[in-house]
Amino acid sequence: MNKNRSKEYDVIIIGGGATGAGTARDCAMRGLSVLLVERHDFATGATGRNHGLLHSGARYAVTDHESAAECIEENMILRKIANHCIEENDGLFLTLPEDDIAFQSQFVDACSSAGISTEIIDPKLALQMEPSANPDLIGAVRVPDGSVDPFRLTMSNALDARLHGTDILTQHEVTDILKEQDRVIGVELFDHGKKEKVNYYGKIVCNAAGIWGHHIANFAGVNINMFPAKGSLLIFGHRVNKMVLNRCRKPANADILVPGDTICLIGTTSERIPIEEIDNMYVSKDDVDVLIREGVKLSPSLATTRILRAYAGVRPLVAADDDPSGRSISRGIVLMDHKERDGLEGFVTITGGKLMTYRLMAEEATDLICKKLSVDKKCETASIPLPGSEKSEETLSNAGNKIYTGASITQKSAKDRHGSLAHKIANGDSNEDSMVCECEGVSIGEVKYAINELHVNNLIDLRRRTRVGMGTCQGELCACRAAGLLCESMEEAGKAKDDLANFLQERWKGMSPIAWGETINEIQFTSWIYEGIYGLKPENN
Amino acid sequence: MKFDNIIIGGGLSGLTCGIKLAEQGKKCAIVSSGQSAIHFFSGSFDLLGKVNGEEVTNPLESMKFLPQQHPYQRVGLENIERLTDEALHLLIRAGLSFTGKADRNHYTLTPMGVMKPTWLTLNDFTSFDQKDSFPWxxxxxxxxxxxxxxxxxxxxxxxxxxxxxxxxxxxxxxxxxxxxxxxxxxxxxxxxxxxxxxxxxxxxxxxxxxxxxxxxxxxxxxxxxxxxxxxxxxxxxxxxxPVLLLPAIPPSVPGIRSQITLRERFQELGGTYLLGDNVEEGIFEDGRLLEIRTNNHGDIKFEADQFILASGSFYSKGIVATHDKLYEPIFGLDIDGDNNREEWFDEKFFNDQAFMRYGVKTDENFRALMNGEPVQNLFVAGSVLGGANPLKEGSGAGISLLTSLHAAEQILK
The missing domain is CATH 3.40.50 (Rossmann fold)
Known part of the structure; x- marks a missing residue:
């Protein structure tokens, strides 16, 4: 085992979700030397498994004032620093005949006290603004909700962290926390690529692993009382709605419909699960049925809209330290200095919170880390834009003047996905412009850019960077094309075949809970192509 | 319009059945909604590649290990050898040159570089005798x-x-x-x-x-x-x-060409091929299907003495799944399959998926069942039949060819 301590980082951050990547960025911008480690890929935990809702905070206004106020503040910040990850769609809170219209005024008051702007909209006008809304609605309130792409957001933070000198290791899983007496000195990692263990050392280790932080804390010999709450969602095959749709009532199951990119999402359910199940998320038949039943109330056309996938994420809820039963659960940000809490120096945990508050969580964690290292530098993440987010000179109106050729479809999609970094994608020659994924307009150039610059280890990573295989065919044809390109760059065809098989399995996991209608037809077709014609079977590779 | 036989479905089964009947002088029509499984043809037709997970060398021999509800068992193993011979000659008469033997699988190379056992291979492609050697x-x-x-x-x-x-x-x-x-x-x-x-x-x-x-x-x-x-x-x-052709991602060029060739053969024999049309409903009386109506032809009735349903599996919409049931979308025929969707799938993509075995229920003569009773003149052929997982067995084309020839024989009796 490597005992070389010549390279000691100021801080090692565990977890490649939004919080981990955000903390890495913040620490690096304050001049610290940073190592970010992630066991799989960026945004594979709760970060990538939620609505992608840019909360205005209105949802929490009545029940949780503090969260609501945090949300609206971060909402306005993200619009400035991450505009390429965000769609400013606005949201409507609908009152349906079965809901109490009296709640509306309570809701509007609570919003305004949290600093969230609201506008009561006449039901008829609301239907004109959002034709997909339930036509029986009796009340509507407009709020500054939006959509955020969590994969892009996380990747942009990681990219900026890297630009500020952060070292990044994906596919590296923490297998132990290294200690000397009452002090954490580093991490033991298992490198999934090389299949070997390796040690890294740092003055501070920051546990930003979401629900998996439970295990990380155990490695360090401390206990955090975490309660995993599973939330399931469904993805529909196209954008039914333009605006985010919510129910104007106390938060409940399946009452948010969020449009994003080419699709829309309904969610979530909420269910406590045992900690042993956090790596085995499945969506049950009952979850699916509830989501559809409630979703149809927001937008009746969902009843006949094709469902692409079902998926579930785990919220990391933390019980108060004096309440091991978990009855008094905080949904807010939890920052722990384990020196104060457990007498263990050099170890910090940042958890709880939500995607919306990742930047604030990163700021609070970094403030603590800086304090421990006696670094006195102010946080700038609220004002300096993320890479890709710089306002582009090409506005929508002059884009419309262009004649749309095939190639400009891929260029426009690339611009949507990578913002001002899209210029890094080679284009303009027929090789680079060739389309890999027709559903989502992904070109060879974009795939190559992702492989070369965005830490792509396999096809599933590639999907999160580019949307390859996220469209209506769920990778039926493009997976093989992308696998071919990945294989060219990695020059390891055997691995690429395994990778393709894993990709199909991963797609299957999301499709099987909702595989009826067109989806079961596609699945049958996909099986025939890959297994029937290509002879792709895990045992053949 | 009145025909001797009307076939619903213009894929491999429908065309085979139509050609066979037309060759015997029947006045036939095929109603086809468009593309079919031949559009992702690999270059070969499989008869039986695997039984119980074991690779098969002699399909005719190994069929006896198939379960009783399997379409081959229902056709009758005593009929299979004759029908395989007939299928090959029907294809050759149509102008498609295939080679292969029903009592000994040969191999073709897949685009993953794996040798796969098969029955008949189109002469564009290369057949190999051995699975573990490459002749160059x-x-x-x-x-x-x-x-x-x-x-x-x-x-x-x-x-x-x-x-x-x-x-x-x-x-x-x-x-x-x-x-x-x-x-x-x-x-x-x-x-x-x-x-x-x-x-x-x-x-x-x-x-x-x-x-x-x-x-x-x-x-x-x-x-x-x-x-x-x-x-x-x-x-x-x-x-x-020597040139070795390997399949590319669908659509398959040799597949489309084969479909066109079979369709032309059917039309040369006097058959009527209604492309891009869908059967909307049927009129039944006393356990018989009297006539059908199609989307493109509105009020015009299509009558026939016998009908053949060869409408394919899920991807051809021969069977439709909703969140709470399976159904046969044209006539509402009985389905051999579970309505509970939790039973349809295995969580592993590459495992045997139960839904692949679902199909329309028939009696022992391949007549469709409706509310438990056979429709006297409605026969079922091809992948709309249940009882087999053609992907796992390597039996898709074989089932299509043999059950459609068998149905034609029932009609010609």
């Missing part, structure tokens, strides 16, 4: 620059198992520049159309000859001859090394 030493894999649907590295990787270190080379030709300019046009059928025109064959063969100097075999994507049936043969003649 030095192979060159040629692809068209910018064509993403042929995975040369996977083939190269597969050939390593045969100790072949293949080389990959790309061919650029000005004939393809126009289709390469549009990002989604460089696909197999568009390449085939360029070759169909005739002006790319000579130049491509010359390039292939240059690039294959020092090699024993040239491996190419099967993108030759969509409407022009002689392209593949011309190329093989002009390229002075």
């Amino acid at each position: 030493k030095k192979a060159v894999i040629l692809n068209f620059s910018g064509f993403l649907d042929f995975h040369t590295l996977f083939i190269k990787d597969g050939l390593k198992k045969f100790d072949i270190n293949a080389q990959i080379k790309n061919v650029s030709m000005k004939q393809f520049e126009a289709i390469r300019k549009n990002p989604s046009e460089m696909r197999s059928t568009n390449i085939a159309k360029e070759f169909d025109k005739g002006n790319a064959i000579e130049e491509f063969a010359q390039k292939a000859n240059l690039l294959s100097e020092g090699f024993d075999v040239v491996i190419l994507p099967a993108v030759f001859g969509l409407f022009n049936k002689s392209v593949a043969d011309q190329l093989k003649e002009k390229i002075n090394k």
Whole structure:
């Protein structure tokens, strides 16, 4: 085992979700030397498994004032620093005949006290603004909700962290926390690529692993009382709605419909699960049925809209330290200095919170880390834009003047996905412009850019960077094309075949809970192509 | 309109059944909604590749290990050998040259570089006797620059198992520049159309000859001859090394050509082929189907003495799944399958999936059941029949060909 301590980082951050990547960025911008480690890929935990809702905070206004106020503040910040990850769609809170219209005024008051702007909209006008809304609605309130792409957001933070000198290791899983007496000195990692263990050392280790932080804390010999709450969602095959749709009532199951990119999402359910199940998320038949039943109330056309996938994420809820039963659960940000809490120096945990508050969580964690290292530098993440987010000179109106050729479809999609970094994608020659994924307009150039610059280890990573295989065919044809390109760059065809098989399995996991209608037809077709014609079977590779 | 027989479905089963009946002088119509499984034809028809997870060498022998509800068992094992022979000759009469034997599988190379057992192989493609040897030493894999649907590295990787270190080379030709300019046009059928025109064959063969100097075999994507049936043969003649064609991502060019060839044969025999039409409903009386109505023909009735349902599996919409049931969408026939969707799937994609076995219920003579009773003159053939997982068994084309010939025989009796 490597005992070389010549390279000691100021801080090692565990977890490649939004919080981990955000903390890495913040620490690096304050001049610290940073190592970010992630066991799989960026945004594979709760970060990538939620609505992608840019909360205005209105949802929490009545029940949780503090969260609501945090949300609206971060909402306005993200619009400035991450505009390429965000769609400013606005949201409507609908009152349906079965809901109490009296709640509306309570809701509007609570919003305004949290600093969230609201506008009561006449039901008829609301239907004109959002034709997909339930036509029986009796009340509507407009709020500054939006959509955020969590994969892009996380990747942009990681990219900026890297630009500020952060070292990044994906596919590296923490297998132990290294200690000397009452002090954490580093991490033991298992490198999934090389299949070997390796040690890294740092003055501070920051546990930003979401629900998996439970295990990380155990490695360090401390206990955090975490309660995993599973939330399931469904993805529909196209954008039914333009605006985010919510129910104007106390938060409940399946009452948010969020449009994003080419699709829309309904969610979530909420269910406590045992900690042993956090790596085995499945969506049950009952979850699916509830989501559809409630979703149809927001937008009746969902009843006949094709469902692409079902998926579930785990919220990391933390019980108060004096309440091991978990009855008094905080949904807010939890920052722990384990020196104060457990007498263990050099170890910090940042958890709880939500995607919306990742930047604030990163700021609070970094403030603590800086304090421990006696670094006195102010946080700038609220004002300096993320890479890709710089306002582009090409506005929508002059884009419309262009004649749309095939190639400009891929260029426009690339611009949507990578913002001002899209210029890094080679284009303009027929090789680079060739389309890999027709559903989502992904070109060879974009795939190559992702492989070369965005830490792509396999096809599933590639999907999160580019949307390859996220469209209506769920990778039926493009997976093989992308696998071919990945294989060219990695020059390891055997691995690429395994990778393709894993990709199909991963797609299957999301499709099987909702595989009826067109989806079961596609699945049958996909099986025939890959297994029937290509002879792709895990045992053949 | 009155016919002797009307066949619903224009895929491999429907066409086989129609050709057989028309050859026997029946006045037939086929109603086809459009594309079919032949559009992703691999180049071979499988009869039986695996039973109980074991690879099969003699399909005729191994069929006795199939369960009783399997379509082959229901056709009757005593009939199978005769029907396989008949299927081969029907294809040959139609102008499709296939080779292979029902009592001994041969092998074809898949685009993953794996040898797969099969029954009949179209002569564009290459049959191998052995699964563990490759008859050439030095192979060159040629692809068209910018064509993403042929995975040369996977083939190269597969050939390593045969100790072949293949080389990959790309061919650029000005004939393809126009289709390469549009990002989604460089696909197999568009390449085939360029070759169909005739002006790319000579130049491509010359390039292939240059690039294959020092090699024993040239491996190419099967993108030759969509409407022009002689392209593949011309190329093989002009390229002075053996040519091994491998399937590209669908649509399959040889598949579309085969479908066209079978359709033309049916029409030459006097058959009526209604393309792009859907059967909407049927009128039943006393346990018989009297007539059907189609989407394109409105009030015009289609009457026949016998009908054959060859409407395919899920992807052809022969069976439809909703969140709470399975149904046969044209007539509401009885389904052999579970309505509870939790029973349809295994959580592992590559495992045996129960839904693949679902189909329309029939009596022992392949007559469709409706509310438990057979419809006297409605026969069922092909993949709309349940009782087999053709993907796991390697039996899809065999079931289509043999059950449709069997249905035709019931009618001709």
